[in-house]
Amino acid sequence: MSINIPRGTKDILPGESERWQYIENKARDICRNYQYKEIRTPIFEHTELFQRGVGDTTDIVQKEMYTFEDRGGRSLTLRPEGTASTVRSYVENKMFGYPSQPVKLYYMGPMFRYERPQAGRFRQFVQFGVEALGSKDPAIDAEVISMAMEIYRELGLKSLKLVINSLGDKESRKAHREALIAHFQPRIGEFCHDCQSRLEKNPMRILDCKKDREHELMKTAPDITGYLNEESADYFAKVKQYLTAMDIEFIVDPNLVRGLDYYNHTAFEIMSSAEGFGAITTLCGGGRYNGLVEEIGGPETPGIGFAFSIERLLAALDAEGVAIQNEEGIDCYLAALGEKAGEYTVGLLHELRQAGISAERDYLGRKVKAQFKAADRLKAKYVAVLGDDELEANTITLKSMADGGQTEVPLDDFIETFRKIKG
Structure with a gap:
């Protein structure tokens, strides 16, 4: 159930x-x-x-x-x-x-x-x-x-x-209250139960009634401005x-x-x-x-x-058709190719976030093409691609999602380099 x-x-x-x-x-x-x-x-x-x-x-x-x-x-x-x-x-x-x-x-x-x-x-x-x-x-x-x-x-x-x-x-409302009671009382039986109970307690609330809004007495009721x-x-x-x-x-x-x-x-x-x-x-x-x-x-x-x-x-x-801008997207998506590279990105992702960079990685073991699609859905500004070979060579490839430009960055300098690029 x-x-x-x-x-x-x-x-x-x-x-x-x-x-x-x-x-x-x-x-x-x-x-x-x-x-x-x-x-x-x-x-x-x-x-x-x-x-x-x-x-x-x-x-x-x-x-x-x-x-x-x-x-x-x-x-x-x-x-x-x-x-x-x-x-x-x-x-x-x-x-x-x-x-x-x-x-x-x-x-x-x-x-x-x-x-x-x-x-x-x-x-x-x-x-x-x-x-x-x-x-x-x-x-x-x-x-x-x-x-x-x-x-x-x-x-x-x-x-x-x-x-x-x-x-x-208080003085103005009291005078208006008495006028409203005198206006509605002779025909209060034509109004709903709520209005009848409000007549003595708070007759101004009768004017706010949704059921009897079209009643003729509503249109001729004394308004407060005449009693101020x-x-x-x-x-x-x-x-x-x-x-x-x-x-x-x-x-x-x-x-x-x-x-x-x-x-x-x-x-x-x-x-x-x-x-x-x-x-x-x-x-x-x-x-x-x-x-x-x-x-x-x-x-x-x-x-x-x-x-x-x-x-x-x-x-x-x-x-009115007014659109509210959603989130601008993340700064960087880490795409990993290979088991060792995937393991390395766990720590690298943490470092990026600690440096104030919004980032994400793959948690489903997807192929690189699917990882790029995931980055696109997250509106990532950059995708950093790390494979087992790049890990061995201590490099990482940074790709701009806006213009497709790619830069190879030393892995040891990646966080600092990305912070400068992000501005």
């Missing part, structure tokens, strides 16, 4: 994994430019962290979490997203006391959600995210948004659309001003609410408008979450961040 991979997961094989590495390295380079440092948190956390941090009215907490009891009877959950874990670590390790503020962090790793698998959406997926904690300056909102846009553009995506909104502060107080409106105006100063185009969408309870003030999504990308166009989402640090037990600390799935990023690259 064969054992197959679990539904909603995916093996990333050699040839594909290099694309992932390229994206990961590009994201890390941009984080370095923006002074964001990597944080690595556990793959599982106490369930309460996500109930409090993500919000118990969200689909993630209600329907999608992988939760289990350990042998001590404690409820643990595989992390469904990265912000709550990052904020928990921020509080637990007292990063609010760091001399350098705000604290700028990024993370990259697997997340888990029990969703219906579809194109670009998996039950285990890799998420890259950024969090900036400790500043309520709208300029850092613009910085975080610009950083997300830069990652996509640096990777070659062009069919991008940035959508932003303001969810306001002066402080919230001024804050949003500053964010828009800074984005404009950065030459970042955006669209204001009053119905953008995001799917997590902790957002307030700035919320944003980056979408792909590439033909053939699919019905779910969102690539990246994020926003401000003032109040989340306090909810998890820390001091009053403003924060903002974003996250995106690398799987969906790869799908967008494919939709």
